[in-house]
Amino acid sequence: MKTEVMELLALLVPRKSKFKMNKFGILMGLMSLLFVACEDNDDTASQYMATPAPLEVPALFVDKILPPVIPEDNPQTVEGIALGKKLFFDTRLSADNTLACASCHIPQEGFSDSRPFSIGITGEEGFRNSMPLQNLAFNYGEKFNWDGSANSLENQMFEPVKNPIEMANTWLNVEATLQSSSDYPELFEAAFGTQTIDSTLVTKAMSQFVRTLISANSRFDQAQLGLIELSPQEQNGLNVFLDETRGDCFHCHGLPANPLWTDNAFHNNGLDAQFNDLGLGNVTGDPREFGLFRTPSLRNLKFTAPYMHDGRFATLDEVIDHYSEGLVFSETIDPLMKTISEGGVQLTDSDKADLKAFLLSLSDDSFINNPDFRE
Amino acid sequence: MNKIALLCITASLLFACNSDDDNNIDTESDPVSVAFQFTQNWDGNEIQNADYETTTYTTENGTNLKLSKLNYLISDITFTAQDGTVYDASDYNLITARTGGNADFTPGIEIPEGNYNVSFTFGFDDEDNQNAAYLDLNSADGTWSVPEMLGGGYHYMRMEGTFEAAQGNTETFQYHTIRANKHSSLPPDMTTLEFTEDTSFVVDLGTIEIGNSTQIVVGMNVAEWFKNPNTWDLNVNSSVMMPKYELQIAMNENGSNGAFSLISATQE
Numbered sequence: 001m002k003t004e005v006m007e008l009l010a011l012l013v014p015r016k017s018k019f020k021m022n023k024f025g026i027l028m029g030l031m032s033l034l035f036v037a038c039e040d041n042d043d044t045a046s047q048y049m050a051t052p053a054p055l056e057v058p059a060l061f062v063d064k065i066l067p068p069v070i071p072e073d074n075p076q077t078v079e080g081i082a083l084g085k086k087l088f089f090d091t092r093l094s095a096d097n098t099l100a101c102a103s104c105h106i107p108q109e110g111f112s113d114s115r116p117f118s119i120g121i122t123g124e125e126g127f128r129n130s131m132p133l134q135n136l137a138f139n140y141g142e143k144f145n146w147d148g149s150a151n152s153l154e155n156q157m158f159e160p161v162k163n164p165i166e167m168a169n170t171w172l173n174v175e176a177t178l179q180s181s182s183d184y185p186e187l188f189e190a191a192f193g194t195q196t197i198d199s200t201l202v203t204k205a206m207s208q209f210v211r212t213l214i215s216a217n218s219r220f221d222q223a224q225l226g227l228i229e230l231s232p233q234e235q236n237g238l239n240v241f242l243d244e245t246r247g248d249c250f251h252c253h254g255l256p257a258n259p260l261w262t263d264n265a266f267h268n269n270g271l272d273a274q275f276n277d278l279g280l281g282n283v284t285g286d287p288r289e290f291g292l293f294r295t296p297s298l299r300n301l302k303f304t305a306p307y308m309h310d311g312r313f314a315t316l317d318e319v320i321d322h323y324s325e326g327l328v329f330s331e332t333i334d335p336l337m338k339t340i341s342e343g344g345v346q347l348t349d350s351d352k353a354d355l356k357a358f359l360l361s362l363s364d365d366s367f368i369n370n371p372d373f374r375e
Numbered sequence: 376m377n378k379i380a381l382l383c384i385t386a387s388l389l390f391a392c393n394s395d396d397d398n399n400i401d402t403e404s405d406p407v408s409v410a411f412q413f414t415q416n417w418d419g420n421e422i423q424n425a426d427y428e429t430t431t432y433t434t435e436n437g438t439n440l441k442l443s444k445l446n447y448l449i450s451d452i453t454f455t456a457q458d459g460t461v462y463d464a465s466d467y468n469l470i471t472a473r474t475g476g477n478a479d480f481t482p483g484i485e486i487p488e489g490n491y492n493v494s495f496t497f498g499f500d501d502e503d504n505q506n507a508a509y510l511d512l513n514s515a516d517g518t519w520s521v522p523e524m525l526g527g528g529y530h531y532m533r534m535e536g537t538f539e540a541a542q543g544n545t546e547t548f549q550y551h552t553i554r555a556n557k558h559s560s561l562p563p564d565m566t567t568l569e570f571t572e573d574t575s576f577v578v579d580l581g582t583i584e585i586g587n588s589t590q591i592v593v594g595m596n597v598a599e600w601f602k603n604p605n606t607w608d609l610n611v612n613s614s615v616m617m618p619k620y621e622l623q624i625a626m627n628e629n630g631s632n633g634a635f636s637l638i639s640a641t642q643e
Contacts, residue, residue: 064507065514140514242522243562244549244615251533251549254518257507263517288428295517332428335443335535335547338614 048193050077055137058216060224060259068137068211074154074204076211079191084209086187087202089375092177094167096121101160101206102375104130108368110303111213116311120165127277129311132304134297134367137211139264146293146309147279148266153210157203171199215299215367216259224256230361237358240351247355251336252295261299261362266292267334270327271308279309291332302363316359320352400456400489407488410590411452411480414638415445415472418598427473434601436608440538445472446516447532450499452482454491454585462486467499469515486585493583493591497630498531498575504554524563525618526556526571534600538609548613550600552630555623563618574623576631583640592638599634600626
């Protein structure tokens with residue numbers, strides 16, 4: 001916002017204008033003072049503004065939820081998004097030039113990974129399933145990763161590059177690699193006004209691209225817009241989803257009034273009696289948060305198997321069975337898990353099938369096939 | 376008579392007309408905003424973040440419980456002067472008690488100093504409880520909305536936790552208050568809803584002197600939700616309260632019967 005105001009003032013106020021003490025002159029004088037006070041003459045990069053490219057927020061989102069979170073110091077631009085996309089698919093971010101972000105956040109797999117655990121450059125497995133990337137600009141709490149360990153999208157980008165079981169690189173090496181390339185310096189100059197490449201600008205560009213990954217064209221979205229009708233099975237599945245006696249999925253995953261289909265909050269959903277991964281509790285150190293993981297969106301489940309933070313469930317049927325009869329008690333279990341002593345709410349086979357049909361109606365083929373999101 | 380003289384005379388007439396000692400309203404000084412703080416206690420013992428999931432509370436029925444979550448919505452903080460003049464910002468505030476989120480709230484209205492009856496609404500009344508009408512509430516807590524088949528609108532309160540069941544095992548509870556909705560049969564769907572009934576209620580904090588830096592502290596005694604007039608047995612009703620009309624009425628009765636009170640009103 002500050003940058004935009006300065007740009008506007010720069011257009012309005014000539015730097016060496018002559019003042020006349022009339023109202024216009026006083027106004028212009030005050031605006032000039034404001035401009036001069038804000039101006040940072042020493043940093044040409046900070047003054048540079050590439051071509052603005054505001055996020056195209058779907059009508060369903062505009063009508064129902066708050067605007068996306070865009071950091072003031074990283075506005076969306078045409079050049080920044082293009083650079084971020086190139087970086088997202090570039091294996092040169094990894095130490096041995098074999099892995100890109102897209103290697104574990106695979107577009108046709110909903111920007112997730114069909115393997116329970118992705119494999120790093122050393123061949124070592126990770127220990128959590130790759131989270132799908134979609135609608136992340138609408139994560140208002142800005143807690144990213146399964147365990148909330150990153151407090152902004154930009155900060156999230158720093159970790160995988162240097163993680164020894166992922167890309168196993170150093171940022172110094174990434175910066176040097178990109179700096180010595182034939183194309184990146186000019187692309188950074190176009191995006192940020194400088195040919196000097198650093199990790200901050202790399203993460204900014206990739207974040208701009210990831211924020212464009214908006215999914216809002218599922219069958220359910222189309223039904224919400226009145227373009228199609230849900231099948232009777234999908235409609236009944238929605239009822240199961242919303243019914244407290246059966247699914248009661250909506251208290252964590254939202255309902256049609258919130259098209260994100262996640263609360264982006266952290267829950268213990270009754271997977272284990274003992275934890276081998278403390279999740280959020282490992283980040284905060286609070287025993288009350290041991291075994292809590294971020295609620296994933298229900299969008300694009302068709303493409304994002306396996307499920308849960310550790311990819312333990314290969315199919316949606318297994319997920320539904322878990323909530324129906326597989327719940328396990330532990331000290332931090334979320335109160336939204338019901339009838340735990342019986343394993344869950346015991347859905348009928350018919351309700352399970354309908355619930356699955358509804359969940360699949362939230363998948364968006366146009367999202368994974370969008371050429372803007374492909375290499 | 377020049378413009379300045381006319382302005383002075385008009386202003387003096389205006390002040391003379393509005394200076395109403397009988398109403399205890401001071402319109403001569405600058406209008407003021409009023410700060411509120413919302414706190415929670417269990418029969419007088421303050422509930423703090425550290426108490427969630429750790430401190431055991433015993434209900435009137437003798438059931439031991441632990442709280443995990445307590446979020447609630449208040450709206451329409453209203454200041455009524457003694458002459459009946461009403462000042463109402465028509466705003467709302469969703470409080471996240473565990474973390475203290477929005478516990479401090481200043482309504483978006485400035486009023487003349489003086490004595491007022493102060494009140495607010497727990498939840499939304501029907502006029503405000505419009506389906507999916509508030510983008511921030513749609514976006515909050517996954518969604519603060521209520522499914523349309525349960526009458527739509529928004530939750531008033533989500534109180535959640537665990538309790539020691541009569542059989543000795545630990546079970547969960549979801550004490551969710553919403554607009555009461557009556558169904559011809561359960562489970563509910565869009566065809567079973569017969570009618571809804573506004574179960575929000577007005578909390579009257581009494582007469583409070585409002586100065587230029589007044590802070591009003593409101594307390595919720597959580598124990599009251601389980602106490603009076605309906606002694607609540609979590610072994611009987613711990614889940615699936617949203618679609619049950621009689622339970623929403625009962626929760627309304629308990630909440631409106633002393634769950635909220637004025638803790639203090641101070642001039643900073």
